Amino acid sequence: MNLSPSMLAVIAILGLLGVGFYALLASRNLIKVIVGLQILVKGSMLAFVLAGRLVGNVTLGQSLALTVIVVDTIVAVIGLAISVQIRRHFGTLDVKALTTLRR
Template sequence: MNNPNWPIFAIFGLGVVLTLGVGFYCVMVTRNLIRALIGLEVLTKAVTLLLVLCGYVAGRMALAQTLAITLIVVEVAVMVVAVSLFLGIFRRTGSIRSTDIQNLKG
């Protein structure tokens, strides 16, 4: 705890943990497909913050920013696919609640 960056790490670290909690809770509890995607977005934000924070404390900001930018691009691609799937599901079943699409059982 002697590292001068400790207070910064502590406060932003706490923020990361809480945001991760919010995201996980949302993904686990929601029945609405779009809200599940929003939960995933919140989780991604938390991880981006964690990445930048670790880079700050380690003194590797250029690398941390590169990784964060790559992460954002990956996230966009995944979200585009997710929304495409969502639109496909909606058009075929007319519902956006996961309880109405439980065709897979066993």
């Protein structure tokens, strides 16, 4: 079976999205959740570049992927800082332990 590069790219994108969603839904560790978010965003970044390449304007896809990289990095930075503070205040990184807003 001969797989074209675009088909392989779509497989990679879907795989990354699936793994990222799994990490978001099934992880209890806050830092693991951020790892899942990073994987999810890598899939979307690859999708932007592939879409740009398929329509023949890869530069536009690149510029959008660049925006995604910037936003993703800031989300990771803020998320990790929040995780560190949660660990300091609650003593755990467990998502289930963060129930102080629940009555």
